[in-house]
Amino acid sequence: MTSPDVIVADRLSKWYGHVLGVSDVSWRMRGGIVGLLGPNGAGKSTLIKMMAGVARPSRGTLTVFGGTPFDDPAVRARIGYAPEHDKLWDELTALELVAALAELAGVPRARAKPAAETALDRMGLGDARDRRVRGFSKGMRQRVKLATAIAHDPDLLLLDEPLTGIDPVARVDIIERVRALAASGKAIVASSHVLYEIEALTSEIVVIYRGQVLAEGNVYEIRKLIDRHPHVIRVTCDRPRSLAEALAGAEHVVRIAFERGAVLIETRDPDRCYDQLATAVLDRAIAVQALTSPDNNLGAVFDYLTRGGM
Amino acid sequence: MTVVALARVALQRVVRRYSLWIALAIAALPAPFAYGLRGEKGLLTNAFNIALLLLAVLPPWLVGSSLGEELDHRAATYLWSRPLARWKVVAAKLLALAPIVIVLAVGSWIAIAHSATTRWPPGVTIRAVAACAFAVSVISAGISTLAPRQGMALAIVYVMFDLILGELPASLHALSVTFHARVLAGRSHYTPDAGDWLLLAAIPLVWLAIGLLRLRSREA
Numbered sequence: 001m002t003s004p005d006v007i008v009a010d011r012l013s014k015w016y017g018h019v020l021g022v023s024d025v026s027w028r029m030r031g032g033i034v035g036l037l038g039p040n041g042a043g044k045s046t047l048i049k050m051m052a053g054v055a056r057p058s059r060g061t062l063t064v065f066g067g068t069p070f071d072d073p074a075v076r077a078r079i080g081y082a083p084e085h086d087k088l089w090d091e092l093t094a095l096e097l098v099a100a101l102a103e104l105a106g107v108p109r110a111r112a113k114p115a116a117e118t119a120l121d122r123m124g125l126g127d128a129r130d131r132r133v134r135g136f137s138k139g140m141r142q143r144v145k146l147a148t149a150i151a152h153d154p155d156l157l158l159l160d161e162p163l164t165g166i167d168p169v170a171r172v173d174i175i176e177r178v179r180a181l182a183a184s185g186k187a188i189v190a191s192s193h194v195l196y197e198i199e200a201l202t203s204e205i206v207v208i209y210r211g212q213v214l215a216e217g218n219v220y221e222i223r224k225l226i227d228r229h230p231h232v233i234r235v236t237c238d239r240p241r242s243l244a245e246a247l248a249g250a251e252h253v254v255r256i257a258f259e260r261g262a263v264l265i266e267t268r269d270p271d272r273c274y275d276q277l278a279t280a281v282l283d284r285a286i287a288v289q290a291l292t293s294p295d296n297n298l299g300a301v302f303d304y305l306t307r308g309g310m
Numbered sequence: 311m312t313v314v315a316l317a318r319v320a321l322q323r324v325v326r327r328y329s330l331w332i333a334l335a336i337a338a339l340p341a342p343f344a345y346g347l348r349g350e351k352g353l354l355t356n357a358f359n360i361a362l363l364l365l366a367v368l369p370p371w372l373v374g375s376s377l378g379e380e381l382d383h384r385a386a387t388y389l390w391s392r393p394l395a396r397w398k399v400v401a402a403k404l405l406a407l408a409p410i411v412i413v414l415a416v417g418s419w420i421a422i423a424h425s426a427t428t429r430w431p432p433g434v435t436i437r438a439v440a441a442c443a444f445a446v447s448v449i450s451a452g453i454s455t456l457a458p459r460q461g462m463a464l465a466i467v468y469v470m471f472d473l474i475l476g477e478l479p480a481s482l483h484a485l486s487v488t489f490h491a492r493v494l495a496g497r498s499h500y501t502p503d504a505g506d507w508l509l510l511a512a513i514p515l516v517w518l519a520i521g522l523l524r525l526r527s528r529e530a
Binding site for chain 2: 081101105
């Protein structure tokens, strides 16, 4: 009986000289969209490169569709990979580029061009197909990369930071297109260092930090883990000390710190804290310029998780 | 099929990046200098040496730089993620670019010889230049596969060294492809034989084999 797993990593490690890229990762993926979440340098790209067969594991095993991608061309034929960088064959037109890469992925020459046209159309680049890639914007390059990844109709898509550097409108559009691909039955692994990008793509995430898998599962479960730990609220206002005074006695407040023109409140009960903040602001007539929660950005999440709070 | 597809891409890229036109300019350069050789002793041999000197630049420029850039460039991730045998990348570059190198080198040699002697060069010299151009193209490919980033520079240094090696009186010159090209062209006091053809083929193949061995384990 064949395994239903698309990807299986077992105690997978990868290092470059003395630099550890991925450390002892065991993980399996069955399908759908999985988001790899981690800050820059966390090991996401290294992991994806190994899945794509462009890097070889240093230790442990990694199988994709039951084979090892680095050694097995038949496995690579089933994978579509859009790397993080946008170094392409810039001298070619989008159509030439996508058709050439489709042909190299095993599509017969007679079918490569129509396949490339379809892929470019699906990525919203139909009108720019005859333009050279050199003149493309960042967003267009991302779309071309995605087109090169899907043109040969692979079963697994590996998208390394597919939303980096593109404008919000293009981002929404690409997210919709990636979700449509998943709906058509493709298994997709997409990485990002931005939580809300991943949330927009999928609710299934794997959190990677310093080459290790810190957590995996539903994004809401990950958020619950985070919520068990102190939550930081940053209030930029005209009188940060007065605001701090109002909250200093509250039993849920763990720590208060000051930054230039702002107060950082660390709390174990964010809901109560937000209520008391609102009251204090009104009672003391404090002018608030900004209220942010650094916990909602990924850096804070990783800090919590790596403190051993899990 | 994939070799042809890759070769087509290599050709498109070289033409659109003006590398080909620069190579044409390089190939055209020696002819005016050869004109200055007129009336000198050993005219054809000196002119032939100029043609060999050109081979220190042309193959590294076209084959070495193109292949080195491909392997060093991050775009290689697109290649390695395809179900593609890696030797095909090298084979495709050679298929696309070595014929250009040969045509340019032979064309340049004919221009050099005509410029220096006002006559067409002997057929045997043309064959020798063509064979040497191919041999140096393969060597450049091998070196660039081994050290992609410095491929072109190392290939130029190698051919310069090869030219010096070929001038040595000791048997070490047997390791020089330009030496064998000179012998095969009748521009040496050695008598050409099958061994010259054999070594002209074997030396590049050794470089290519070393490069391909390295390429097998190369990661992006």
